[in-house]
Amino acid sequence: MERATEPDVAYRQIMTFNDDARLDTSKVRRAGGGKGIAVGGGVGVVAILLIGQLLGVDLSGLLGGGTAPQSTASGEPLDRCTTGASANEDVECRVVGAATSLDDFWTDTYPSVGDNRYASTSVTLFSGQVQTACGRASSAVGPFYCPADQMIYLDTDFYDALRGSLGAQGGSLAQMYVIAHEWGHHISNLTGTMSAIDREGTGPKSDGVRLELQADCFAGAWVAGASQTRDEAGTAFLKAPTQAEIADALDTASAIGDDRIQERAGQVNPETWTHGSSEQRQKWFTTGFERGATACDTFAADAL
Structure with a gap:
């Protein structure tokens, strides 16, 4: 069943997509029936504990075992999401638009930050629960990137949490920032940074925080360059x-x-931080926005 388009409510910002831009619907799939599309090992502990703390629920049961699947994501294509106009009106189509622009941006930008070849990722939308190569997750986990299958997972109801329990305005660019942050994790995974660091430590200068701030920085770099990304006909997304x-x-x-x-x-308690303070996250988003992706080496920075 398709989600309804969004009502014209106060949180919405000025439309950001060009109406006639052509979007790539292959970049986003909806998991059929809210159930899984893979079978797998343990979901990232950091993401589960952070969102669990936020929502006041025990998500430890989501940390399961298993073997990573060989299959990639499949599911219901979002065939209605072919134009920028659809992305301006529909939250799921907005994810398609963001993913299309992000892929174009990183195809051009990745050589400046990575030695190997860029490989795309994609977004799976789900509700309820989903199975991934990192294990089973529920909507309470929030948006996350699974390095084992190199895919992003999102329940768009998280945007309601942004405007509700998190107290954010949650407009259209803010929604796309969430996708850009997770895409940033994919870039860190491709460059080898994610596998080379200590992801178990916590604290304001820990590797885990530096990884999250790098994703914020990469997101800021995309926001700055997003209006230069174009479809095959040369129309800016x-x-x-x-x-x-x-x-x-x-x-x-x-x-x-x-x-x-x-x-x-x-x-x-700063010593338990896993994603960075509000000031840190804003700072590194701004760094990426103003200076580009090559300025996003948070692991070389003394002051975060």
Whole structure:
């Protein structure tokens, strides 16, 4: 069953896609029936514990065992999402539009940050639960990237959480920032950074935080270059972001900072941070936006 298009409510920003831009629907699939599309090993502990803390639920049961599948994502194609106009009106089509632009951006940009060849990723939309090469996950996990199958997973209801329990404005560019952040993890995986670091440690200068801030920086680089990404006919996918849209994306980066999340729980403990503070996340998004992807080596930075 298809989700309805979004109502015209206050959080929506100025339309960002050019109406006649042609989108690549192969970049996004919806998992059939809200069930899985793969069988696999343990979901990333960091993502589960962070979102579990935020939502006040125990997600430890999602950490299961198994063997990684050989198959790739399959599911229901989003055939209605072929134009920029559809991305302006429909939240799932907006994911398609973001993925199309991100793939074009990183096809051109990746050689500046990686020694090997760029390989694309894709987004699986789901509701309820999904099976991945990293294990079974529920919608409560929030958006995540699975390095074992090199895919991004998202329940678009997370955008409601942004505007609800997280207190963000959650406009259109903020929604796409979430996808761009996860795509940034894919880039870190391709370059070998993700497999080379210590992902078990926590704290404001830990490798895990540096990895998340690098994804924020890569997201900022895409936002700056998104209006230069084009379809096969040469039509730009996106209009240049407005100051209001950039502020909205920064607002989201702040809302999902570890310190903001811990404030809701009543106690801020920097030594347990896994994603970075609001200030750190905004800083590195801005670094990518202003200086580009080559400035996103958070592992070489003394001051985060």
